[in-house]
Amino acid sequence: MVIKYFGKTCALMVMIFTLILISNTVGYGITISESVPGILVLCGIGLGGLTISKAMSRFIKLPSMMYVVVLAVLLSCPISPVQEQVITLTSNVQFMAPTAAMGAFIGISLGKEIKSFAKMGWKYIIITLFVIFGTFVFSAIIAQTVLKITGVI
Incomplete structure (x- = not known):
């Protein structure tokens, strides 16, 4: 079950990686070589947060997004030993690039549920x-x- 969950999550991260890379390159003119390290860091944070959420769901039922945000804040706060690297690498990813990817996923999920919503x-x-x-x-x-x-x- 854990392997299946991890596989699905990794597949989702590959799709998100691709969407962010396209958005960042086409929309903001940032080269692929500049974008890839930052997107990998963001996807790693997302994957780490989702994994922590899955592990903690036995004990505490909290939204997965909370774990992702807390992990991102901890990695980028001034007391973190990797703070400088995280901020340097992710500074090449425009804020709206992941937002565009997220909007695409929201649109897809709303499209699936529009009939029940209309009811x-x-x-x-x-x-x-x-x-x-x-x-x-x-x-x-x-x-x-x-x-x-x-x-x-």
């Missing part, structure tokens, strides 16, 4: 649009406020 009724669609819009707007407001307070902008 819920038009009220749920309106509520969903308000939730998505509100999340986006309030995230932007919070980001703007924090960046102004800290003097970044």
Whole structure:
């Protein structure tokens, strides 16, 4: 079971790697040789976080994304011995390149579930649009406020 899970996760990472590489190269003009090391680091962090999540799911039920984010923060924080390498390598990967890959996967998953979503009724669609819009707007407001307070902008 663990080998099957690890195989599926690695296959997913290969797809994500490819999408990020294409997005980073075509969309931002960063060469493949500059992109590959950073994308490998990001995929390694993702694979590590997912593996930790799978191992910890026996004890604590938390979202996999939490483990990925915590691992990324630990590897890139100032007390980490690999902080400089992680930041240097991943700085060649544009933030929107992984976002484009993530959007593609979200679109695919929504496409599979659109019929069951439509069965819920038009009220749920309106509520969903308000939730998505509100999340986006309030995230932007919070980001703007924090960046102004800290003097970044």
